[in-house]
Amino acid sequence: MVTIARLLSWQPGRLDGVVTSLVGQRRELTDLQDEVWDSRPPYSWMGQAGESARDSHEKLRLRLLDLVAEVSKVAASVDFAQNEIEAARSALRQALDAAEAKGFKVDRQSGRITDPATYDTPADVTAAEGAMQVIADDISAALDKAATADADLARALDAAVAGEVEGGSGSLDDAVSQLPSALEHLTPREIAERYGQDVALETLQFFLEAEGELASWELEGAARATYRVMADGKVVMVLQLEGGLGREIEIGGAEVDASAGLTTDLELTFGSAEEARAFLDGLDDRALDLGWTDLPKAPYAVAKNVADYIQEQDVTSFKTGMYAKGELEFDAEWARGEGSGRVDGYYDWVKEEYGVKFAASVEAEVGRKGTDWSASAELAAEARIDRHGATQDVTLSGKVGAGYATEKLGIPVQNSTTGGGVDVEVKMSRDSRHFDEFDAAMRGGDLDRAAGLALDHGQVIVRTTGTVDIASGEHEVDLKIAEAEVRYGGSVETAQQVWVRPYDQDFVIRMDPKELR
Amino acid sequence: MGFEVVQQDIRDSAKKLAEVASGVRGADPSADVKGIADALPDSRSAASAATLQSTWRRRFKRWSDDAEAQRTALDTSAADYDQADHLADQQYRMARRRFEPEMR
Numbered sequence: 105m106v107t108i109a110r111l112l113s114w115q116p117g118r119l120d121g122v123v124t125s126l127v128g129q130r131r132e133l134t135d136l137q138d139e140v141w142d143s144r145p146p147y148s149w150m151g152q153a154g155e156s157a158r159d160s161h162e163k164l165r166l167r168l169l170d171l172v173a174e175v176s177k178v179a180a181s182v183d184f185a186q187n188e189i190e191a192a193r194s195a196l197r198q199a200l201d202a203a204e205a206k207g208f209k210v211d212r213q214s215g216r217i218t219d220p221a222t223y224d225t226p227a228d229v230t231a232a233e234g235a236m237q238v239i240a241d242d243i244s245a246a247l248d249k250a251a252t253a254d255a256d257l258a259r260a261l262d263a264a265v266a267g268e269v270e271g272g273s274g275s276l277d278d279a280v281s282q283l284p285s286a287l288e289h290l291t292p293r294e295i296a297e298r299y300g301q302d303v304a305l306e307t308l309q310f311f312l313e314a315e316g317e318l319a320s321w322e323l324e325g326a327a328r329a330t331y332r333v334m335a336d337g338k339v340v341m342v343l344q345l346e347g348g349l350g351r352e353i354e355i356g357g358a359e360v361d362a363s364a365g366l367t368t369d370l371e372l373t374f375g376s377a378e379e380a381r382a383f384l385d386g387l388d389d390r391a392l393d394l395g396w397t398d399l400p401k402a403p404y405a406v407a408k409n410v411a412d413y414i415q416e417q418d419v420t421s422f423k424t425g426m427y428a429k430g431e432l433e434f435d436a437e438w439a440r441g442e443g444s445g446r447v448d449g450y451y452d453w454v455k456e457e458y459g460v461k462f463a464a465s466v467e468a469e470v471g472r473k474g475t476d477w478s479a480s481a482e483l484a485a486e487a488r489i490d491r492h493g494a495t496q497d498v499t500l501s502g503k504v505g506a507g508y509a510t511e512k513l514g515i516p517v518q519n520s521t522t523g524g525g526v527d528v529e530v531k532m533s534r535d536s537r538h539f540d541e542f543d544a545a546m547r548g549g550d551l552d553r554a555a556g557l558a559l560d561h562g563q564v565i566v567r568t569t570g571t572v573d574i575a576s577g578e579h580e581v582d583l584k585i586a587e588a589e590v591r592y593g594g595s596v597e598t599a600q601q602v603w604v605r606p607y608d609q610d611f612v613i614r615m616d617p618k619e620l621r
Numbered sequence: 622m623g624f625e626v627v628q629q630d631i632r633d634s635a636k637k638l639a640e641v642a643s644g645v646r647g648a649d650p651s652a653d654v655k656g657i658a659d660a661l662p663d664s665r666s667a668a669s670a671a672t673l674q675s676t677w678r679r680r681f682k683r684w685s686d687d688a689e690a691q692r693t694a695l696d697t698s699a700a701d702y703d704q705a706d707h708l709a710d711q712q713y714r715m716a717r718r719r720f721e722p723e724m725r
Contacts, residue, residue: 110663118660125653132648136641143637145695146630150710153698160691161638167684168645175650178673182657185666254664261654261669265676 106251108243109212111189111196114250119186123610126179133172134276140165169271169279174264177282180611181260184284187608188253190537192246199242206235215243253286260285281614292619293337299604300335302531303565305617307332307597316588322350323588324363331380335602335620339380340420343370346427362430367448370414371421383417423459425450452488457496461486495543497533500558515566515603515612527569532562536607564605564612571597624707628699635695642688651677 144165145157203210209218217236223229263269263285271279287295296303308331316323325347332340348365374380390413391406429446445464452459463484483502489495503526532542538561545554576593602615651674658667 106664114661114664116660118656122653122656122660125656126650129648129650129653132644136644139637139641139644143634143641145634146627148627148630148710149698149702150713151706153706154710157691157695157698160694161634164684164688164691167687168641171645171680171684174677178650178654189661254661254666257657258665258669261657261666261673265669265673 106247106254107213108196108200108210108215108247111193111247111250112212114189114193116186116189116193119182119189123179123183123186126175126182127610130172130175130179130280133168133175134280136168137276140168140276166271166273169273169276170267170269171271172276172279173271173282174267174269176280176611177260177269177285178264180282180284180609181257181286183610184286185253185257187537188256188286189250192250192253195249196243196246199239199246202242203239206232206239208236208239210239210243215240215247217243256284256286281612283613284611287613292616295613296335296615296620297337299606299613300602300615300620301338302529302563303335303567303599303602303604303615304332304597305335305599305602305620308594309597310592310594312590312592314588314590320351322352322363324348324350324365333377333621335615335617337376337620339374339377341372341374341380341383344368348427359433360430362428364426364428367423367425367427367450369421369423369425369450370419371423372414372417373420374418387413419454421455422453423450424453425459455488456491458489458491459486460489495546497531498542498546498558499529499531500555501527501529503527515564515605527565527567529565530558530562531565532558533607535563536561538608561608563607564603566603567599568601569597569599571595624702624704627707627710628702631695631699631702635692635699638688638692638695642685642692645681645688646685649678649681651675651681 144161145154147154147158149157200210203217207219207221209220210216211218217240219232219236221232223232269282283295290298309328311326311328313326314324326345328342328344330340330342330344332342334340344367346365346367348363350361350363352359352361372383374383387410391410393409394405425448427446427448429444431442431444433442443465445462448459448461450459450461451457461484465482483500485498485500487495487498532539536542538557542554542557542561545551545557572595574594574596577591579590581588581590599617602617603612604615605612654670654674654677657670658664661667
């Protein structure tokens with residue numbers, strides 16, 4: 105039983121240091137991987153002696169895997185417990201503050217709440233008793249949370265003592281993959297429901313793009329439909345429409361193909377793939393549900409039917425906005441290459457928030473011609489801001505090499521089928537305890553610090569994916585006054601391996617997309 | 622391939638094993654878990670952490686000691702490995718290849 109006095113005496117913040125040093129020691133252990141392989145007695149040493157030496161080495165190696173697994177399990181469990189106890193303590197403080205504001209006395213040992221005040225009417229007494237009960241419930245919920253966190257952590261420590269943490273038979277990095285003891289009883293699906301709401305397992309996308317030339321201007325328009333199956337079982341459908349004008353300009357040796365236009369995004373979220381299918385099945389029927397009076401104005405009636413039908417769904421986002429984009433080719437003394445970038449600004453009528461998106465990709469050769477120092481990068485950033493100007497979340501995403509994911513994020517990406525490239529998304533939102541610090545750094549223009557905080561405390565999703573093009577094509581169309589080029593296509597992107605590092609945690613949850621489909 | 626090559630290979634793995642042994646000795650995390658008791662006094666975890674501290678200290682030391690012992694054994698084997706062993710190994714290899722053609 106955890107008492108109020110005891111919970112107040114706990115300093116979960118000090119567990120931070122424990123996690124950091126455990127993770128550091130674990131790193132020193134996993135860094136020994138090459139030496140472990142190289143220390144295996146050579147196969148050229150045959151016979152009984154050689155085989156028994158290799159046997160002993162293997163036994164030693166398996167014991168080392170278990171040690172790494174133990175350290176990892178304890179680190180993850182301390183990390184998890186720290187967050188839980190921190191939350192329990194702040195809930196307890198809030199309840200105690202509420203009690204003090206009402207003039208109640210709270211016994212720090214027994215938890216008993218007393219009210220020294222006297223009341224004139226029975227209604228006042230009832231109100232005071234009600235308030236006392238609410239505070240008592242809040243206190244006991246906070247104490248229960250802390251006790252559970254303590255018991256979960258103790259269980260991990262006891263399991264390590266008993267040698268019950270299994271390190272498997274793979275590499276040292278594989279042995280690192282350990283869940284905190286508090287999450288052990290959850291099924292893969294329950295874990296995905298808890299941590300996978302931002303993880304796309306499958307993305308089906310169709311697009312239609314048209315570009316026409318009119319005098320010296322270019323007209324462009326695009327429609328994109330996306331169907332995304334998330335790890336938590338939900339299905340998100342997005343319909344994007346955009347249209348704009350552009351032209352080619354030359355600035356100081358660089359050729360810029362710039363354009364700007366307007367966008368509309370409609371996002372529907374369904375609880376499951378079945379619900380999404382029912383929606384699509386119903387769309388046809390509803391769209392073409394026309395009476396004979398509708399016939400003269402059929403296009404209008406269809407549009408109205410579709411709009412009405414969509415209104416009945418769970419519209420999770422409806423954005424209107426504008427974009428500006430440019431494609432750039434440069435050939436200067438110091439660098440040659442090409443890049444493209446796009447900035448989007450929008451207002452979301454459902455979430456009542458503004459957003460700014462920035463995406464860029466650059467491929468360049470730097471230095472004098474022929475030196476072959478080339479670089480390529482692909483990254484995107486999105487910030488969402490509410491009506492009052494408060495930042496809601498900031499997401500950074502891009503493609504990085506497998507080495508970066510292991511080095512910087514502690515996520516052991518292996519056997520990547522995408523040629524070593526992996527998708528990384530780092531998200532910082534109010535779900536993190538460090539969000540205010542991050543927001544202040546962003547606003548103060550200290551982007552290095554902001555990026556550091558996001559990498560240390562943000563939610564990190566790493567995915568290796570495979571993409572299959574379903575169809576694609578290109579057509580030239582002669583419109584008499586203009587020539588147009590139409591492109592269309594579809595693709596399916598499938599996540600092969602997924603890792604999620606939750607907000608404010610150092611442990612990484614590995615999700616197997618095959619188990620979740 | 623002469624027996625000296627095998628001898629050298631065995632010595633090389635012994636050397637690597639010594640590096641692992643010292644690395645593991647240096648990465649003993651037992652002192653770190655003491656911080657759990659400091660952060661959460663009188664908790665169940667604090668009691669378990671104290672036990673884990675001594676268990677880990679023992680376990681990490683034992684692992685490094687065992688690795689050191691194995692390293693010594695490897696060095697001794699390398700020193701003892703001679704032409705006769707090498708011939709025996711080659712015969713063993715040929716015999717295995719005859720019975721297990723798929724073995725490389």
